[in-house]
Structures are given as structure tokens and as C-alpha cells.
Amino acid sequence: MLRTVAGMKVTGEAFGPRLRTALDALRLGMRAVDSAIARPLHPGLEVLAGLLADRAIPRRQSGSRLQRAYPAGGVCLHGTGLHPGLMVEQVLLRMTALLDEVHEVRFLEVGDLSAAPDGMWGGLESLGFGMPLPAVDSGHAIGLMQHFYFDAVLGDVAHALYGAWSDAVRVERHLYPVPARVRVRAGGTVVEPGTVGAIHMIYRGYLGDHLFMTNEECWHVGQGNAHLGQDHPSSPAGGHVITLDGHPGTIEMRNEMDAEAYSADWSAVTDISVAAMLGVVPELCAAPPGVVMPDLRPHYLLESS
Structure with missing residues (x-):
């Protein structure tokens, strides 16, 4: 992940003035990591890099915490657009x-x-x-x-x-x-x-x-x-x-x-x-608490007189 971020290009000012400096420093760091001298240190550096990446860009959490929260709060969640x-x-x-x-x-x-x-x-x-x-x-x-x-x-x-x-x-x-x-x-x-x-x-x-x-x-x-x-x-x-x-x-x-x-x-x-x-x-208002997903199965209505 850090190698991908190090190669990222940015334009405009959406990320603030410090990002370009941080990316330049990260690129220098990745060159040092990829050097022959640092090769024996790669196992330890991989662990350290994972910790640093998780702090900068936290990994997605599983949905289990949300699943526990829905009944406690009595709410539904649905995402669309x-x-x-x-x-x-x-x-x-x-x-x-x-x-x-x-x-x-x-x-x-x-x-x-x-x-x-x-x-x-x-x-x-x-x-x-x-x-x-x-x-x-x-x-x-x-x-x-x-x-x-x-x-x-x-x-x-x-x-x-x-x-x-x-x-x-x-x-x-x-x-x-x-x-x-x-x-x-x-x-x-x-x-x-x-x-x-x-x-x-x-x-x-x-x-x-x-x-x-x-x-x-x-x-x-x-x-x-x-x-x-x-x-x-x-x-x-x-x-x-x-x-x-x-x-x-x-x-x-x-x-x-x-x-x-x-x-x-x-x-x-x-x-x-x-x-x-x-x-x-x-x-959503009629559904019980939880995640509400689209139902792609066919739906039918019984014709009434």
C-alpha cells in the first residue's frame, strides 16, 4: 500500500499543502527500503509498514459491530445513489x-x-x-x-x-x-x-x-x-x-x-x-432494525377483483 501511495499523483489543493512534501519523503523512504542494503530488513519493515499504513489509512472494519448496533439503536441502514x-x-x-x-x-x-x-x-x-x-x-x-x-x-x-x-x-x-x-x-x-x-x-x-x-x-x-x-x-x-x-x-x-x-x-x-x-x-420505516438491501428476486402481486 505504501508503495502505491508513494507513486500517487496529486493536482490542485484538495489534500492540503503538506501532502506533496509527505509524498516526496515517502518516495525517498521507499527507495531506501528497496535498496540492496535494506533487503535483509524487509521482514521487519513489512510489519512496521503495515502499522504505519493502518494509522494513516485505517483498514475497513467488518460489519459485525454495526450488526450489533442496529437492534440496540432500533435503526435501519440502507445505502443508495x-x-x-x-x-x-x-x-x-x-x-x-x-x-x-x-x-x-x-x-x-x-x-x-x-x-x-x-x-x-x-x-x-x-x-x-x-x-x-x-x-x-x-x-x-x-x-x-x-x-x-x-x-x-x-x-x-x-x-x-x-x-x-x-x-x-x-x-x-x-x-x-x-x-x-x-x-x-x-x-x-x-x-x-x-x-x-x-x-x-x-x-x-x-x-x-x-x-x-x-x-x-x-x-x-x-x-x-x-x-x-x-x-x-x-x-x-x-x-x-x-x-x-x-x-x-x-x-x-x-x-x-x-x-x-x-x-x-x-x-x-x-x-x-x-x-x-x-x-x-x-x-426503511417499516423494516425491522438492520441492514436493508435490494431484493433482486422477482416480485408478484395477486390480482384482486
Whole structure:
């Protein structure tokens, strides 16, 4: 983990002025650890590194403590949103019921971040937008931060489709920047042509050598800088593509926003996320204490006269 953090790239000021100094010191430390002189000390250094990493970035705790707390407090917990939440854990997984066998699934989300407030994620510069192209790659902080929860999404899909546990899932991350074509001012950030105008993030989930899911995020600033690949939504305002490959065939669903009706005063991501949250309130109020999860099994109602 420390070696991964040592190679992390940061832009903007979201992490504070001391982080770059700390990363420089960590890189020097890792060079010393990897030297021939320090090789005999590696077993002890591994233990020490684990303790240091746990203090800086605590490992996720198991859910047992929460499970004990729900009945004591008489509360329910449910997490949702557009993605993670609704699009994969409910829409995509419900669609897989149409196939006899599921070999591979793909989810692509495309969005325009030009309406994002300056304080969101520390500002667009902290995400890499408006920066020189070499500043953004698979080691950029935004890729590592998203890895934290997209690996959980991939783990959920692996368990739902194949009964595998998340520790059996291997996740590979790949990020690349796309140069801006037009000048855009978004809040306090100015994106000039030739700087980072779009970022494509890819997270591939494997069970052994089997690629079972690809999760892709493609963000841009301004519709004129939309990265519209052949398999992307055709709307510069953004959208989603779900692809299921299996037997007896392939299923694809596209959701494309109306670019002409798009307004910075309205965000589909926010609207859908809030609708999902409000929609679950009655079920949460009626449920006994505990974790409330989506039920992907078919539901039927008996017709009454």
C-alpha cells in the first residue's frame, strides 16, 4: 500500500499543502527500503509498514459491530445513489436475469462536471482537469479514491453472479486523460485547449483469469470537451451504457441525456440519486432494525377483483 501511495499523483489543493512534501519523503523512504542494503530488513519493515499504513489509512472494519448496533439503536441502514447504488446493484443485476448464463458485464457512465461546485471533491483541478496531460494517469489520486468504492461494486457483482467473495476479486485500474478542444470556465477552474478536458477511468474485475466486469467512468468539463467513443452515449451531456454478454446472446441498454435541454441548474445524477433515496424511505420505516438491501428476486402481486 505504501508503495502505491508513494507513486500517487496529486493536482490542485484538495489534500492540503503538506501532502506533496509527505509524498516526496515517502518516495525517498521507499527507495531506501528497496535498496540492496535494506533487503535483509524487509521482514521487519513489512510489519512496521503495515502499522504505519493502518494509522494513516485505517483498514475497513467488518460489519459485525454495526450488526450489533442496529437492534440496540432500533435503526435501519440502507445505502443508495445513482452509482454506486441504483445503476449496477439494481438495474444491471436485474437485467442479468434475462440471460441463462452471464459471461461478462460492462457499465459505462459519462458525465459533464462543468456544473460541479468548487468545493466538490476539492475542485476540478484536484480531479486533474485543466492540468497538463502528463499530470493524470493511473496513479492520480482520483483513480485511487474511486478504486476504494468501485472495488466494492465489483465485489458485489462477483458475489451476486458467481457466489464469489470480494477477497477473490482482482481489480485492475487504468486512467487516461483526453485533451480539451474548447476553453471552458467552470467555477474557479479554467480548462484551456490542450489541457485535461476529459478523464476516462477503467476498473476491470477478475476472478482468476476471468474478466467478469468492466466499470468505466468518463468525465468531462463542458459539452465541447465530451469524449464520445464509439461505444459511448452519443449525447455530450452524458449518459450510461450497460452491456451484458452471455448465453443465449448480448443485451445492451443506453440512457442518453437530452443535450439541448441540459442545464447547469439541473443534474440528472443528483435528481436520480435523491429519487432513489426518497423512494426507499417507506420501506426503511417499516423494516425491522438492520441492514436493508435490494431484493433482486422477482416480485408478484395477486390480482384482486
